[in-house]
Amino acid sequence: xxxxxxxxxxxxxxxxxxxxxxxxxxxxxxxxxxxxxxxxxxxxxxxxxxxxxxxxxxxxxxxxxxxxxxxxxxxxxxxxxxxxxxxxxxxxxxxxxxxxxxxxxxxxxxxxxxxxxxxxxxxxxxxxxxxxxxxxxxxxxxxxxxxxxxxxxxxxxxxxxxxxxxxxxxxxxxxxxxxxxxxxxxxxxxxxxxxxxxxxxxxxxxxxxxxxxxxxxxxxxxxxxxxxxxxxxxxxxxxxx
Amino acid sequence: xxxxxxxxxxxxxxxxxxxxxxxxxxxxxxxxxxxxxxxxxxxxxxxxxxxxxxxxxxxxxxxxxxxxxxxxxxxxxxxxxxxxxxxxxxxxxxxxxxxxxxxxxxxxxxxxxxxxxxxxxxxxxxxxxxxxxxxxxxxxxxxxxxxxxxxxxxxxxxxxxxxxxxxxxxxxxxxxxxxxxxxxxxxxxxx
Numbered sequence: 001x002x003x004x005x006x007x008x009x010x011x012x013x014x015x016x017x018x019x020x021x022x023x024x025x026x027x028x029x030x031x032x033x034x035x036x037x038x039x040x041x042x043x044x045x046x047x048x049x050x051x052x053x054x055x056x057x058x059x060x061x062x063x064x065x066x067x068x069x070x071x072x073x074x075x076x077x078x079x080x081x082x083x084x085x086x087x088x089x090x091x092x093x094x095x096x097x098x099x100x101x102x103x104x105x106x107x108x109x110x111x112x113x114x115x116x117x118x119x120x121x122x123x124x125x126x127x128x129x130x131x132x133x134x135x136x137x138x139x140x141x142x143x144x145x146x147x148x149x150x151x152x153x154x155x156x157x158x159x160x161x162x163x164x165x166x167x168x169x170x171x172x173x174x175x176x177x178x179x180x181x182x183x184x185x186x187x188x189x190x191x192x193x194x195x196x197x198x199x200x201x202x203x204x205x206x207x208x209x210x211x212x213x214x215x216x217x218x219x220x221x222x223x224x225x226x227x228x229x230x231x232x233x234x235x236x237x238x239x240x241x
Numbered sequence: 242x243x244x245x246x247x248x249x250x251x252x253x254x255x256x257x258x259x260x261x262x263x264x265x266x267x268x269x270x271x272x273x274x275x276x277x278x279x280x281x282x283x284x285x286x287x288x289x290x291x292x293x294x295x296x297x298x299x300x301x302x303x304x305x306x307x308x309x310x311x312x313x314x315x316x317x318x319x320x321x322x323x324x325x326x327x328x329x330x331x332x333x334x335x336x337x338x339x340x341x342x343x344x345x346x347x348x349x350x351x352x353x354x355x356x357x358x359x360x361x362x363x364x365x366x367x368x369x370x371x372x373x374x375x376x377x378x379x380x381x382x383x384x385x386x387x388x389x390x391x392x393x394x395x396x397x398x399x400x401x402x403x404x405x406x407x408x409x410x411x412x413x414x415x416x417x418x419x420x421x422x423x424x425x426x427x428x429x430x431x432x
Contacts, residue, residue, distance in 0.1 A: 097341070098341075102341070102431075103337075103341070103343065103344070103346075103347065104337070104402070104431035104432045105337055105343070105344070105402035105431070105432050106344075106347075107432075110431070110432040111432065116431055119431075120426065120429045120430075120431075121426075123423075123429075125340075125397070125398035125399070125400055125424070125429070126334060126340050126390060126395065126398030126400070127340065127341055127388070127390070128390070130391050131341055131342060131346070131387070131388060131391070133342070133346065133349040133350065133385065135350040222432055228427075228430075231426045
């Protein structure tokens with residue numbers, strides 16, 4: 001139970017520490033505002049929660065739930081950084097890595113990538129599972145933007161950014177199960193046939209290396225990038241985009 | 242006055258035997274390993290190298306630690322890997338290629354027959370009579386490149402392309418001291 005004196009009814013505990021919250025906030029929102037780190041991939045503070053990656057799964061009064069979708073309530077006992085939950089998170093990350101083609105040494109997003117940084121923080125040293133090596137050709141049809149689907153983790157942040165912020169509905173998710181994939185809403189299915197611009201929020205929201213500006217490489221050298229310098233767990237460094 | 246022999250024999254720990262190999266790799270991990278510089282003098286106080294490009298020993302003997310650079314792109318890689326697994330108490334996948342196939346695995350979405358035909362058959366500038374090499378001594382390429390944990394059990398993964406020299410040092414000193422190797426931020430890299 002909360003022992004906070006400032007807002008006696010508006011706090012829950014996260015791994016034993018009091019976390020105050022505002023009405024309507026989710027556990028993840030309140031935790032991050034209070035400077036805590038709950039690992040996440042599909043959640044971004046600017047967008048409605050999606051609850052799909054499950055990396056932010058916590059135990060709320062003993063029951064598992066996605067911290068990005070569960071509303072904070074007074075007196076909840078939330079566990080996040082436990083050996084059990086962190087082991088599950090590592091497994092989720094390993095599955096995401098083998099499902100795509102995550103060849104970090106050749107990726108311009110390396111060092112600025114939320115998936116990579118989250119895996120570093122989770123202590124993911126190897127993939128554990130067999131690699132899928134899926135065939136996902138790049139879309140280089142747009143003059144300014146490259147799409148490399150090899151790295152897509154289906155977080156849908158580009159779908160939300162294009163629909164909710166840019167008002168263009170350029171991206172969507174198609175298919176089911178293991179065939180689920182990101183598609184471009186244009187007659188040819190190519191990004192070059194859309195009116196997307198580099199100024200769109202969707203062009204900068206990708207937490208991994210799918211949506212990249214063309215002709216921009218190694219502006220910051222490997223080793224000096226966002227997550228090379230500070231871990232993803234540090235306040236202010238928890239979003240890659 | 243004569244000095245007495247010590248009552249108990251002083252304990253001289255046996256040197257750990259270490260073997261290293263580069264399978265479908267570029268030797269970049271081995272080069273990074275050598276970047277531990279003068280610390281290699283401290284290392285050889287504690288370890289003895291068995292099969293390795295550093296010793297030129299051709300067949301792996303019984304070892305405590307086997308370091309594998311590179312993934313599997315041909316039948317010889319698989320044979321050598323299995324031999325290492327059989328002879329090493331602790332087997333380590335070193336670097337991106339051993340861990341997820343790395344650069345060589347970028348051929349995995351292409352047809353192997355077409356690649357060989359493109360490189361040895363139909364490329365412009367080929368001399369007359371050029372053909373896909375078929376000497377029986379050449380190991381056959383695998384249809385796809387695989388990371389090593391898909392073929393043998395791997396005890397530890399040391400990521401990086403290559404892993405930094407300090408990561409090698411931390412990893413080996415942890416392992417030699419009987420600790421679970423822990424790289425931590427700054428040494429854990431996939432690039």
